[in-house]
Amino acid sequence: MLYLVRMDVNIPADMPAEELARLQAAEREYSQSLQLDGRFKHLWRVAGEYANYSVFEVSGNDELHELLSGLPMFRYITAHVTPLATHPNAVQR
Numbered sequence: 001m002l003y004l005v006r007m008d009v010n011i012p013a014d015m016p017a018e019e020l021a022r023l024q025a026a027e028r029e030y031s032q033s034l035q036l037d038g039r040f041k042h043l044w045r046v047a048g049e050y051a052n053y054s055v056f057e058v059s060g061n062d063e064l065h066e067l068l069s070g071l072p073m074f075r076y077i078t079a080h081v082t083p084l085a086t087h088p089n090a091v092q093r
């Protein structure tokens with residue numbers, strides 16, 4: 001199944017810079033491992049916001065939840081999940 005996920009990231013203003021750098025490095029490593037194994041299909045920054053739109057291809061809700069809750073930044077992320085279905089007018093490429 002395909003899911004569109006908007007993630008809004010809210011890092012506490014008082015988080016020490018070293019802790020933030022460690023968190024961002026862990027996030028990159030985890031995120032890129034999912035991109036490389038093919039389950040994290042797209043990752044786009046929302047221009048001007050600390051937010052992203054992501055597309056995941058996974059077996060279903062449980063696997064999506066497992067991946068999202070594994071994000072090192074999960075506790076600082078508000079995620080809005082939209083399941084995607086096939087549009088009948090979409091040109092198959």
Ligand SMILES: O=C(O)C[C@H]1C=CC(=O)O1
Nearest residue numbers: 009027028031050051052
């Ligand atoms: O948008 C962000 O920076 C948070 C995040 C979620 C996946 C990822 O690689 O970074």
